[in-house]
Amino acid sequence: QSAEPKPGPYTAAEAVSEAGRTPLRVGMIGYAFMGAAHSQGWRTAGRVFDLPRQPVLAVICGRDATAVRAAADRHGWAAAETDWRALIARDDVDLVDICTPGDSHAEIALAALAAGKHVLCEKPLANTVEEAETMTRAAEEAHSRGQVAMVGFNYRRVPATALARRMVADGRLGTLRHVRVSYLQDWLVDPEFPLTWRLRKELAGSGSLGDLGAHIVDLAQYLAGERLAGVSALTETFVRERPLPTGATSGLGTAATRAGTGTVTVDDAALFTGRFASGALASFEATRYATGRKNALRIELNGERGSLAFDLERLNELWFHDATEPGAEAGFRRILVTEPDHPYLDAWWPPGHGLGYEHTFVHQARDLVHAIADGRRPQPSFADGLQVQRVLAAVEESAEKNSVYTPVGD
Numbered sequence: 001q002s003a004e005p006k007p008g009p010y011t012a013a014e015a016v017s018e019a020g021r022t023p024l025r026v027g028m029i030g031y032a033f034m035g036a037a038h039s040q041g042w043r044t045a046g047r048v049f050d051l052p053r054q055p056v057l058a059v060i061c062g063r064d065a066t067a068v069r070a071a072a073d074r075h076g077w078a079a080a081e082t083d084w085r086a087l088i089a090r091d092d093v094d095l096v097d098i099c100t101p102g103d104s105h106a107e108i109a110l111a112a113l114a115a116g117k118h119v120l121c122e123k124p125l126a127n128t129v130e131e132a133e134t135m136t137r138a139a140e141e142a143h144s145r146g147q148v149a150m151v152g153f154n155y156r157r158v159p160a161t162a163l164a165r166r167m168v169a170d171g172r173l174g175t176l177r178h179v180r181v182s183y184l185q186d187w188l189v190d191p192e193f194p195l196t197w198r199l200r201k202e203l204a205g206s207g208s209l210g211d212l213g214a215h216i217v218d219l220a221q222y223l224a225g226e227r228l229a230g231v232s233a234l235t236e237t238f239v240r241e242r243p244l245p246t247g248a249t250s251g252l253g254t255a256a257t258r259a260g261t262g263t264v265t266v267d268d269a270a271l272f273t274g275r276f277a278s279g280a281l282a283s284f285e286a287t288r289y290a291t292g293r294k295n296a297l298r299i300e301l302n303g304e305r306g307s308l309a310f311d312l313e314r315l316n317e318l319w320f321h322d323a324t325e326p327g328a329e330a331g332f333r334r335i336l337v338t339e340p341d342h343p344y345l346d347a348w349w350p351p352g353h354g355l356g357y358e359h360t361f362v363h364q365a366r367d368l369v370h371a372i373a374d375g376r377r378p379q380p381s382f383a384d385g386l387q388v389q390r391v392l393a394a395v396e397e398s399a400e401k402n403s404v405y406t407p408v409g410d
């Protein structure tokens with residue numbers, strides 16, 4: 001007679017005995033939007049992929065005891081803590097997953113690395129270049145002790161973007177000339193949306209730039225296979241005063257407000273151009289004011305031999321134009337990225353059945369577990385996160401100087 005399925009949460013011992021693999025016991029700090037996404041990633045990765053170690057949702061941490069307990073039950077974590085230092089001090093945690101606002105990334109990551117834990121840190125790596133440098137140094141030292149530290153740029157893990165990377169690396173685009181990328185959302189259009197942590201520089205580091213711009217800088221450099229050498233930028237804050245929120249706020253939804261307003265101290269939108277070391281030109285746009293655009297990350301690469309185009313709102317598709325084909329027959333064609341020989345897809349559904357946003361976090365967990373088992377530096381490493389941070393700082397510096405912003409005469 002088969003046993004009743006367990007409602008969960010699983011204990012570490014149960015999960016390990018089921019899988020027969022050494023556990024990788026995860027302690028996650030933060031339980032809002034990203035916490036929920038990472039929970040799905042950890043819960044699912046070992047059930048879909050054959051992993052060298054079995055992720056176990058050991059402990060979740062948040063300051064509000066009732067809310068974090070509810071999050072533990074909902075997402076399947078075995079235990080809950082209200083103090084992140086207590087989570088790091090636990091012997092039954094091998095990896096610390098940081099899903100908090102950027103102002104605490106450095107402190108938590110440094111403490112976790114010092115305690116001998118592996119680390120996964122949400123993007124952007126930190127709020128300043130200095131913090132990111134310290135974190136990267138600590139990660140390098142920890143690597144020599146067998147620890148692994150990764151930054152969470154999950155859009156590298158969409159099968160279509162991973163396939164695009166493979167095609168660029170295989171030379172299908174030839175010499176690259178352009179990278180055109182935008183990340184458009186609209187959840188700040190309403191001037192009555194409250195002043196949440198994402199709109200406060202001391203907590204978030206920057207606005208659309210760090211939140212969305214960090215993703216597209218990383219993705220553009222990852223797909224191009226090279227780094228930006230310089231940038232020229234414009235940023236703007238459209239709504240400078242917003243209602244104050246009451247108590248806890250959610251990331252992108254509306255939150256209750258109370259009397260009074262506060263000042264927005266981050267950018268609402270960032271536009272910048274860039275030049276890659278090879279001479280290819282790039283353009284970037286990051287905004288949370290693009291009415292009607294919900295999570296529209298679009299990237300196009302043009303090379304001498306062909307072009308690739310991707311849109312996150314249609315994430316199972318990659319568009320390819322092969323410029324070596326006869327002109328009369330050439331044109332962009334859609335690759336439906338659901339075949340078993342496409343990245344990550346041998347473990348999922350039959351062709352045509354498609355994946356979504358949450359699978360990027362499953363793939364992220366999968367790749368990190370492999371890096372830990374192999375003792376490899378993961379991609380993207382803290383050093384990659386630091387380099388993105390340097391690009392963001394250069395964008396802010398350029399926007400402040402307005403160095404190449406030439407007024408148009410009358």
Ligand code: SOE
Pocket residue numbers: 033185211212251252295
């Ligand atoms: C909010 O703009 C946000 O949740 C980002 O913080 C995430 O990184 C992105 O994946 C979705 O949008």
